[in-house]
Amino acid sequence: MNTPDRLLLTALPGLPVVQAGDNLAELILAGLESASLRLQPDDVLVVTSKIVSKSEGRWLDLRTVTPSEEARQLAKATEKDPRLVEAVLRESAAVSRYRSGVLIVRHRLGFTSANAGIDHSNVGMGGEDWVLLLPEDPDASARHLRAELLARTGVGVGVIISDTQGRPFRVGNLGVAIGVAGLPAVLDLRGHEDLFGRRLQSTTVALADAVAAAAGLVSGEADEGRPVVLIRGLQFDTHQGAAADLIRDPAFDLYK
Amino acid sequence: MNTPDRLLLTALPGLPVVQAGDNLAELILAGLESASLRLQPDDVLVVTSKIVSKSEGRWLDLRTVTPSEEARQLAKATEKDPRLVEAVLRESAAVSRYRSGVLIVRHRLGFTSANAGIDHSNVGMGGEDWVLLLPEDPDASARHLRAELLARTGVGVGVIISDTQGRPFRVGNLGVAIGVAGLPAVLDLRGHEDLFGRRLQSTTVALADAVAAAAGLVSGEADEGRPVVLIRGLQFDTHQGAAADLIRDPAFDLYK
Numbered sequence: 001m002n003t004p005d006r007l008l009l010t011a012l013p014g015l016p017v018v019q020a021g022d023n024l025a026e027l028i029l030a031g032l033e034s035a036s037l038r039l040q041p042d043d044v045l046v047v048t049s050k051i052v053s054k055s056e057g058r059w060l061d062l063r064t065v066t067p068s069e070e071a072r073q074l075a076k077a078t079e080k081d082p083r084l085v086e087a088v089l090r091e092s093a094a095v096s097r098y099r100s101g102v103l104i105v106r107h108r109l110g111f112t113s114a115n116a117g118i119d120h121s122n123v124g125m126g127g128e129d130w131v132l133l134l135p136e137d138p139d140a141s142a143r144h145l146r147a148e149l150l151a152r153t154g155v156g157v158g159v160i161i162s163d164t165q166g167r168p169f170r171v172g173n174l175g176v177a178i179g180v181a182g183l184p185a186v187l188d189l190r191g192h193e194d195l196f197g198r199r200l201q202s203t204t205v206a207l208a209d210a211v212a213a214a215a216g217l218v219s220g221e222a223d224e225g226r227p228v229v230l231i232r233g234l235q236f237d238t239h240q241g242a243a244a245d246l247i248r249d250p251a252f253d254l255y256k
Numbered sequence: 257m258n259t260p261d262r263l264l265l266t267a268l269p270g271l272p273v274v275q276a277g278d279n280l281a282e283l284i285l286a287g288l289e290s291a292s293l294r295l296q297p298d299d300v301l302v303v304t305s306k307i308v309s310k311s312e313g314r315w316l317d318l319r320t321v322t323p324s325e326e327a328r329q330l331a332k333a334t335e336k337d338p339r340l341v342e343a344v345l346r347e348s349a350a351v352s353r354y355r356s357g358v359l360i361v362r363h364r365l366g367f368t369s370a371n372a373g374i375d376h377s378n379v380g381m382g383g384e385d386w387v388l389l390l391p392e393d394p395d396a397s398a399r400h401l402r403a404e405l406l407a408r409t410g411v412g413v414g415v416i417i418s419d420t421q422g423r424p425f426r427v428g429n430l431g432v433a434i435g436v437a438g439l440p441a442v443l444d445l446r447g448h449e450d451l452f453g454r455r456l457q458s459t460t461v462a463l464a465d466a467v468a469a470a471a472g473l474v475s476g477e478a479d480e481g482r483p484v485v486l487i488r489g490l491q492f493d494t495h496q497g498a499a500a501d502l503i504r505d506p507a508f509d510l511y512k
Binding site: 003004005006007008009010011013097099102104111112164167168169170171172173174175176186187203204205206207209210211213214216217218219220226233234245246247248253254255256 | 259260261262263264265266267269353355358360367368420423424425426427428429430431432442443459460461462463465466467469470472473474475476482489490501502503504509510511512
């Protein structure tokens with residue numbers, strides 16, 4: 001990637017509340033149009049996982065969930081709803097850490113986050129019993145959205161599906177990429193030379209995570225009305241990439 | 257903070273290689289001038305820790321460092337230079353994890369990172385024996401730079417001093433804020449209501465880290481020539497904040 005010297009982030013205005021079955025490409029193109037924007041090659045669209053999940057109908061009615069013994073134990077230790085804990089376990093490959101009020105798992109998709117990314121607020125189904133799971137396969141969702149946009153506009157953009165996650169050591173949530181298509185998720189600069197002709201030693205850049213974190217600055221948190229951010233100015237050598245590239249192999253993770 | 261719907265990031269062109277004693281405010285204002293930019297209220301400048309360290313003369317000649325017994329043991333286990341390991345330990349509050357090729361510590365400033373952020377590449381002193389430590393007190397450096405810019409321009413901008421760090425679970429480095437002045441480092445949205453009138457439960461946003469990660473997209477890695485990024489479009493309710501706010505109390509960290 002050539003490092004750009006200018007980058008513009010624009011949150012699309014006025015997207016409607018997304019319903020199961022909605023065509024996101026259509027909604028996004030309407031949002032772009034109302035902002036007088038047209039997609040250009042190497043544009044990147046960052047889309048919150050929440051609206052992707054909604055369009056995919058990833059609702060779960062907790063009244064249909066029967067907690068296992070493991071879920072009941074963990075619910076006691078974490079003081080959480082046993083049905084929610086059961087839903088979290090079904091989305092997870094392993095429990096990472098827990099204590100009262102906190103349940104951190106390795107998601108079946110590979111990343112480590114609280115409650116397997118299950119959203120129990122701001123989901124708009126009107127009822128404590130409904131939760132929203134993350135998209136089934138966010139890399140596939142990103143590829144699909146990219147393909148739909150390409151088919152409708154002739155322009156191949158990058159697509160990132162973002163989630164908001166906490167992290168060890170540091171306070172505060174940050175946008176991260178859980179689905180990527182059409183751009184590299186990770187840049188490997190090892191072997192490049194610096195200004196003084198020395199080899200850079202271990203410079204692997206989490207490009208898609210940086211873009212997702214940046215997009216969070218304009219999409220906001222409390223406002224469900226701006227779930228799509230257009231980022232203009234990045235330049236790519238390749239249009240290959242997947243959020244799976246951002247997952248460290250647990251065998252090499254010193255904090256698992 | 258009001259969430260902006262548009263954000264522009266601009267890397268300043270043509271800053272010279274920074275020397276100990278250089279006045280960063282002067283260099284930055286010259287860079288802004290050559291890009292025909294003028295500071296505005298609520299602009300944020302993200303400055304890499306590398307040039308702050310250089311201006312502060314934070315060089316260390318490893319030939320002057322005598323490794324302790326602990327450093328020698330750890331150097332053997334990590335296959336690192338015992339003098340470098342000694343320098344890392346002197347900058348650290350605790351060793352977090354290590355194995356061959358990897359030494360992760362809790363820095364005396366609170367954050368957890370590899371080699372206490374000591375830079376052994378791209379420092380331009382011409383010699384394997386010289387390393388560059390992080391600024392002594394990056395929050396103070398940020399406050400100082402903000403005050404200098406305010407005195408020279410009459411405009412109070414936000415200043416973030418960034419470092420590039422790895423993280424558990426995920427591949428790739430990301431810009432993080434290790435010094436903050438003039439803007440909140442963390443936003444606490446707890447108690448705010450979402451579109452459906454529900455209370456947001458635990459939405460603490462790592463604002464300064466998101467800004468630092470975003471700035472990394474235009475400052476690049478291999479290129480020491482663009483260490484300052486101007487971010488325009490953020491809006492703050494307060495101009496108080498410190499990178500220390502981003503450090504999770506180790507007593508509440510499940511991964512320490």
